[in-house]
Structures are given as structure tokens and as C-alpha cells.
Amino acid sequence: MDLNALDDFRLVATHGGFGKAARATGRSKATLSRRVGDLEEELGARLIERGTQRLELTDAGQLLVGRTEGPMREVAEAFAAVRDGLAMPRGRLRIAAPQLFSQLALGGLAAKFLERYPEVQIETVSEDRFVDLVDEHFDVAIRINPQKDSDLVGRCFARDRLVLIAAPSVPMPKGRRDGLFKMPAVVMSTYRDGDVWTVRNGKLAIEPQPVLRLSSLLMVRDAVASGAGVALLPQSIVGSLLESGDLVTWGIAGDDVELWVLHTSRRLQSPKVRAFVEFMAQQYPSGSFTVPLR
Structure with a gap:
């Protein structure tokens, strides 16, 4: 053609x-x-x-x-x-990212990237939905535990984990042989009734009894810290409260959560995309996603 x-x-x-x-x-x-x-x-x-x-x-x-x-x-x-005669990243870079990651980290990361590559103009869209990189004209996307897709390639740049947390005033249940306990819980509005939260290699299982249904994980965290009930949350957003003693953890749930930066394999990998992928891979040398201190 x-x-x-x-x-x-x-x-x-x-x-x-x-x-x-x-x-x-x-x-x-x-x-x-x-x-x-x-x-x-x-x-x-x-x-x-x-x-x-x-x-x-x-x-x-x-x-x-x-x-x-x-x-x-x-x-x-x-x-x-x-x-x-250059491979200097330049031009508009459109990024799709989940809301929580955007709220916690993307602003600072974008500023740091622009300091390194001043000829790039970043535009982000923060939505908790699946975006089509080609049809919606995105250069890269941040995704959590992405499914395998032959049209997308990228790198895992950090890992998180889900922990069952509660306020110190909420006693951890004990004494039942089957290990299944009903507990007041703070959940997301997307929570499916009937789910069971299992930690400690299956030794403790909680059947949540939702008392609050909220639209933000940060709201869930704050409600739990105020004693409203237990919740299953990413460790990255509760780490400082665990260290201060405002929250306690009852155990880790399941496998680690992976954070990936992806781009479509059908497009020419431009210098700006390649630079952003490499940049993200360098930001969490420990491999764990941590929230920067303000």
C-alpha cells in the first residue's frame, strides 16, 4: 500500500x-x-x-x-x-490506568518521566474498565493481573498482595473447627454476595456480612480503620496504617497481584512507548508496589 x-x-x-x-x-x-x-x-x-x-x-x-x-x-x-538522527522520545503519550493506581502513584511517576523526557506530552485516562488500546488510541495501559492477549505485550513492573485487615479493637475469631466465621465487613460496591475470604493457607475463612458498600478502596480502608468491620485490601494502601498500629492484618489472601505496563504488539514500538515501559520497570526495584510518602 x-x-x-x-x-x-x-x-x-x-x-x-x-x-x-x-x-x-x-x-x-x-x-x-x-x-x-x-x-x-x-x-x-x-x-x-x-x-x-x-x-x-x-x-x-x-x-x-x-x-x-x-x-x-x-x-x-x-x-x-x-x-x-535521534531516538529521543517525543510527542503525545496516552496512558490508560486504573483509578486507584492513578490516585496513588501515576501523577508522581508522570512528572518524573517528563523530567527525564521533556519532549513527551502525557495524557492519562483513569477508569476502572477494560480499554481497547487500538480503537481508543492509547499508547500504553496499566493493568492488574492482565489476561494473556496475543495483541498486547509488556512487562510486569511491580507486585502487590491482598491482606485481610481490621481495626485493633476488632477481635480475631477463634474456636471453630471448620474455620468459617461470619463477620461485619466493609466491601466494594462490586462485591458479590456469597464470596468467602480465606487467609492463612485456608486456616481462617471469613464469610463477609456487608455493613458498608463503598465505591473506593481508600474509603473502605478508612471505614475499617474506624472500626466498621473487616476488609480485603491491597497491602500497598494499608502499609503505613499497619506500621502505625491503626490497623492489624489477619493474613494474606491468595497469590500476589501483578501490575503490568502493556502496549499493542501490532504497533511500531515508538521511542516514547519503549522509554515509558523501561521507566516503569525501573521504579520498583524491590518488586513490591509501594505508595510514596507525601
Whole structure:
């Protein structure tokens, strides 16, 4: 495929017409029209509806514009790096991350990255949902325990663990042979009734009796510290309260939680993406995710 023809089509689509694209770029209208026609012939699909007073993209044209925005931007950045003889990270870096990680660490990490690479402009979106890196034009995503995906590659940069915690005033249950105890619990709004929290290699199992359903893990932590009940929380957000004695732990639940930085394997790994992945891998040399002190 002729990338120049694809670039001309994107110019026409972006500017809203052949005439506007010609005036904005200094290219002739006839040349742009011919290049777009060549591209349509090569693809075997009409991209632009002719004969209308304003530019109208066909469904195929809209699909091509949407799916090529990220890759074409990365190709342009790669060309610029080669022309300059540099591999310096530059340009916009879009990051998708879970809300809790963003609240606890991403602001400081982003500032530290920009100090190292001042020609990068970072844009973050913090949402607790699965994002499609290609369709939503993200360069990288931070994910917790990601499922295997042939379209994504990356590195695990830190680990966390879930701990069962309570205020010191809440006595740990003892005395039942089956080890299953009903306890007042503070849970997330996504908690599924009937779940059992197991710690100490199965020797202690809690059947939560929700007294509070909250939308933030930090809210859950604070409610537990105030004595509302027990909760299952990441160690990273309760570590300082455990050290101060405001909370106590009843045990570790399950395997470690892995934090990954991912990017799509279908895109050219640009200098900014490569630099950010390497940067994240260097931030937690102990391997454990810790919350920086304010």
C-alpha cells in the first residue's frame, strides 16, 4: 500500500474536503483527488462520497480514518526520529490506568518521566474498565493481573498482595473447627454476595456480612480503620496504617497481584512507548508496589 496515498486521504478527511486540504497543505486539488482515487482502487472500496456539497466519508472511509490514526502518528514520529538522527522520545503519550493506581502513584511517576523526557506530552485516562488500546488510541495501559492477549505485550513492573485487615479493637475469631466465621465487613460496591475470604493457607475463612458498600478502596480502608468491620485490601494502601498500629492484618489472601505496563504488539514500538515501559520497570526495584510518602 502507498502510505503517501493513505496520508493524502487522511488530509482530505481531516480538513473536510479536497479544496480545504489543498489550501491548507499547498498540494493541488487534482493531485489529492487522484491519490485518493488510487487508494480506493487499491482497496476495492469507495472511501469518499462524491457529488455532495460537503465531504462525506463512507463507512469504509470512517473505518480507515479511525484505525490508522495511531499507527500513522507513530510512523510520522519514527520518520522524524530517523531524520533527526535521534531516538529521543517525543510527542503525545496516552496512558490508560486504573483509578486507584492513578490516585496513588501515576501523577508522581508522570512528572518524573517528563523530567527525564521533556519532549513527551502525557495524557492519562483513569477508569476502572477494560480499554481497547487500538480503537481508543492509547499508547500504553496499566493493568492488574492482565489476561494473556496475543495483541498486547509488556512487562510486569511491580507486585502487590491482598491482606485481610481490621481495626485493633476488632477481635480475631477463634474456636471453630471448620474455620468459617461470619463477620461485619466493609466491601466494594462490586462485591458479590456469597464470596468467602480465606487467609492463612485456608486456616481462617471469613464469610463477609456487608455493613458498608463503598465505591473506593481508600474509603473502605478508612471505614475499617474506624472500626466498621473487616476488609480485603491491597497491602500497598494499608502499609503505613499497619506500621502505625491503626490497623492489624489477619493474613494474606491468595497469590500476589501483578501490575503490568502493556502496549499493542501490532504497533511500531515508538521511542516514547519503549522509554515509558523501561521507566516503569525501573521504579520498583524491590518488586513490591509501594505508595510514596507525601
